[in-house]
Amino acid sequence: MYLYVYDESVQGQRFERELALIETRLTDLGISGKIARLALFRDAEELIRDEVRRGTKTVVAVGNDQTLRKVMDAVADPAIVIAIIPLGPGNNIADILGIPQGVAACDVLSARLVEELDLGSVNGMRFLHMVTATGVAPVCTCEGSFSITPVCKSTIEIRNLVQSDDLGAADPTDGKLEFVMRTPRRSWLIKTVDALTKLPFTHLQLKSADTMSLLVDGEQLQGTEFDIKILPKQIRIVTGKDRKYV
Numbered sequence: 001m002y003l004y005v006y007d008e009s010v011q012g013q014r015f016e017r018e019l020a021l022i023e024t025r026l027t028d029l030g031i032s033g034k035i036a037r038l039a040l041f042r043d044a045e046e047l048i049r050d051e052v053r054r055g056t057k058t059v060v061a062v063g064n065d066q067t068l069r070k071v072m073d074a075v076a077d078p079a080i081v082i083a084i085i086p087l088g089p090g091n092n093i094a095d096i097l098g099i100p101q102g103v104a105a106c107d108v109l110s111a112r113l114v115e116e117l118d119l120g121s122v123n124g125m126r127f128l129h130m131v132t133a134t135g136v137a138p139v140c141t142c143e144g145s146f147s148i149t150p151v152c153k154s155t156i157e158i159r160n161l162v163q164s165d166d167l168g169a170a171d172p173t174d175g176k177l178e179f180v181m182r183t184p185r186r187s188w189l190i191k192t193v194d195a196l197t198k199l200p201f202t203h204l205q206l207k208s209a210d211t212m213s214l215l216v217d218g219e220q221l222q223g224t225e226f227d228i229k230i231l232p233k234q235i236r237i238v239t240g241k242d243r244k245y246v
Contacts, residue, residue, distance in 0.1 A: 002026075002033030003056040005048065005071055007063030010087045011039055018102050022062070022085060025106040033058075038070070048074035058083060058238075060109065064090035065129070069217055072119075072126060072235065083109050083238035093129050093217075096163045098240025108240045117172040119234040120160045122226055127217040128172070128235065131158035131228070138208040142179065142201050154183040155194075158204070158228055163244035167198060172245060175232045176200040204228045 004026075010019065026032045034051065038044045048059060048071065058081040059074075061067040068084050075082060085105040086094035099105050119126045133156045140148045140156075159178040162170035170178050179201055182194040206212070206226040214221045 001054075001056045002031055002058045002060060003048065003051045004033055004035045004060045004062055004085075005044075005067065006035060006037045007061070007067035007070075008039040009067075010063050011037060015087055018087065019062075021103045022106060025103050026109075029106060029110040031106075031110055033060075038067075044070055045074040049076075052077060052080055057081060060085060063087055065093045065218060066090065068093060068128075069219065072128065078234050078236060081112075081114055081236045081238065085109065090218075093161065096129075096161055096244050097237065098243035099238075100240070109238055111241075113239050113241065114236050115173070115239050116233040117235050117237055118160060118175060118177075119231040120158060120177050120228065121231050122158075122214065122216050122221060122228050123223070125216050125219075125221060126231065126234070127160065128237075129161050129217045130170075131214050131216050132156070133206075133212055133214045136208060136212050138206040138212060140179070140181070141205040141207070142199065143203055144205075148181070148197060150181060150183045152183060154181050156181050156206075160230075161245055167196075169245050174200075175230060176202055177204070177228070177230050179204055202230045 036047055059071050060083045061071040062085045071082055084094050084099055086099055086101050099108055119128055122131055135153045136156060137150045137153050157180040159170035159180060161172040167180060179199050181197040185195050208224050211222055211224055
């Protein structure tokens with residue numbers, strides 16, 4: 001059984017025609033299912049969990065990265081398959097997973113290439129993509145064995161599912177997260193360049209005397225202490241053959 005979770009952002013006239021095409025294509029492919037429109041319900045997590053208890057095996061987020069996060073937060077059972085049909089802006093994760101926009105995503109869903117991916121956790125908040133913090137200088141304790149402290153306010157990234165960039169791709173199947181710290185410094189030419197620290201880890205703690213603000217897959221989390229760890233093979237998700245993390 002499939003449950004299609006329509007985000008509030010896709011329920012206006014702008015996406016009316018495309019949603020109709022998606023629903024027709026899903027029917028043609030034999031994978032239509034129940035539709036849940038989040039704007040009509042007070043508690044999205046309770047709605048999704050109720051449907052899972054009734055036998056739903058695949059929950060499809062119809063919307064963007066934030067819709068996918070809502071579905072991930074609600075689906076605690078790693079046996080349930082999660083997928084996304086991206087619509088509109090804000091679909092960076094879908095792009096990395098190789099899922100095309102709109103009705104074309106239906107065929108990827110039908111092909112059902114399911115992969116088990118790692119998740120990260122920050123103070124119990126799970127994430128698939130990455131965590132970022134700018135203008136911070138915390139004590140970073142890795143694996144409980146050694147610490148790194150930037151000499152000035154820096155940018156920190158915790159990467160799990162990241163397509164290839166200047167640092168390469170982050171592999172969400174290797175049982176590790178990547179810690180990246182970019183610390184600004186002055187070169188002899190008086191130009192600002194970044195000193196780069198990069199290392200894999202399974203457990204990291206950040207501590208600061210001042211309140212820090214972290215973006216966890218786009219959602220803000222504030223505090224002075226953060227416990228970050230890997231959750232291996234915690235999500236079964238539909239990917240496309242053009243995925244960009246390998």
